[in-house]
Amino acid sequence: SQQGEEDPQALSIQEGENATMNCSYKTSINNLQWYRQNSGRGLVHLILIRSNEREKHSGRLRVTLDTSKKSGSLLITASRAADTASYFCATHGDTGRRALTFGSGTRLQVQP
Amino acid sequence: DTEVTQTPKHLVMGMTNKKSLKCEQHMGHRAMYWYKQKAKKPPELMFVYSYEKLSINESVPSRFSPECPNSSLLNLHLHALQPEDSALYLCASSPSDSSNEKLFFGSGTQLSVL
Numbered sequence: 001s002q003q004g005e006e007d008p009q010a011l012s013i014q015e016g017e018n019a020t021m022n023c024s025y026k027t028s029i030n031n032l033q034w035y036r037q038n039s040g041r042g043l044v045h046l047i048l049i050r051s052n053e054r055e056k057h058s059g060r061l062r063v064t065l066d067t068s069k070k071s072g073s074l075l076i077t078a079s080r081a082a083d084t085a086s087y088f089c090a091t092h093g094d095t096g097r098r099a100l101t102f103g104s105g106t107r108l109q110v111q112p
Numbered sequence: 113d114t115e116v117t118q119t120p121k122h123l124v125m126g127m128t129n130k131k132s133l134k135c136e137q138h139m140g141h142r143a144m145y146w147y148k149q150k151a152k153k154p155p156e157l158m159f160v161y162s163y164e165k166l167s168i169n170e171s172v173p174s175r176f177s178p179e180c181p182n183s184s185l186l187n188l189h190l191h192a193l194q195p196e197d198s199a200l201y202l203c204a205s206s207p208s209d210s211s212n213e214k215l216f217f218g219s220g221t222q223l224s225v226l
Contacts, residue, residue, distance in 0.1 A: 030211040042116070042202055042217035043155065050212075088154055092211035099145065099168055100215060102154035 004089050004103030012109040019076045021106040023089030024069075032065050032072045033090045033100065043088065046074075081112040118203050118218035126226050127193060133221045135186040135203030141216070143209040144186040146178060147202040149220075155202055161186060162209040193225045 004025040013019055023032065031050045035043040049056045049065045049072065056063050062075040076083055089103040116137045125131050135144065143162050147155035160168035161180040169178075175197075177189040186203055200220045206213040 033214060035215075035217075040200065040220070040222065042118075042219045043204075043215070044217070045214040048212075048214055099157050099160050099209070101157065105152075105154050107152075 004091060004101070006087075006089055006103040006106045008106060009104070010107045010109070012111065013079055014111050015079060015081055017079055017110075019079050019083070019108055019110070021074045021087050021089075021108070022071065023073065023103050024071045025089075025091050025103070026070065027091075029067070029091045031092065032063070034061075034063060034074050035088045035090060035102070037086045037088065037105075039085075046087075076108075079108075079110045081110050084108060084110045116203055116205055116216050116218035118201075118221050120221060121219065122222045122224075124224045124226065125190065125193065127195070129193075130189070130191045132190065133188040133201055133203075133223075135188075135218055136184055137205045137216070138184055139205065139207075139216065140183075141205035141207050142183060143206045143213070144180060145204040145206075145215065146186070146188055147204065149200045149202055151199075159188075160209060167209065190223075193223075195225050198223055198225045 004023050006023050033048045034046040037043045047058050049063045060077045065072040086105045086107050088105045090100040119134045146158040149155040157170050158172045159178045164180045175192050179187040202220045203218045204215040206215050
């Protein structure tokens with residue numbers, strides 16, 4: 001079953017602009033992870049934020065987490081055409097379920 | 113070696129065929145996963161193996177049969193599939209099945225069932 005919902009479903013921006021993707025989830029979590037997928041390929045892990053963290057940075061990526069609202073976000077700054085991909089949030093529940101469940105995903109198109 | 117290798121990359125099979133998907137990793141990971149992904153949808157969990165034992169089966173039909181011969185290999189045996197089973201099948205691994213682990217994915221097998 002799907003744990004998270006992401007919005008927007010699709011996002012088209014120009015190179016150099018920032019892209020923000022939001023993720024909402026249903027149950028308590030230990031962490032929120034973000035993955036990237038180029039068309040028809042495997043997923044690549046981008047960043048993990050734990051439930052006791054509010055914000056985390058990695059290069060051009062900034063993620064936030066608000067456990068009280070059961071939501072998080074991924075910000076990609078100064079986007080590049082190569083950032084064009086689908087982005088998924090993913091969660092483990094804190095009830096011992098030992099597998100990641102993915103959100104619905106955001107398809108990002110960065111126009112050169 | 114930080115790769116998860118899946119073979120074949122593409123597979124076309126009839127509904128009466130028997131085929132197998134293979135997945136291999138040499139990172140010493142003890143958890144391995146099969147996910148199914150339809151076009152423009154998120155990956156959906158099928159099976160989880162932890163220390164070579166099946167720990168999660170997400171009520172997957174028996175025409176999909178997983179096998180973990182050793183800690184580096186994961187197979188998915190396919191038999192009597194339906195056209196709606198056409199999808200991208202993704203294998204992943206992680207050091208353990210702890211909730212704080214990230215997953216490493218293979219490039220997937222694009223399966224078409226005719």
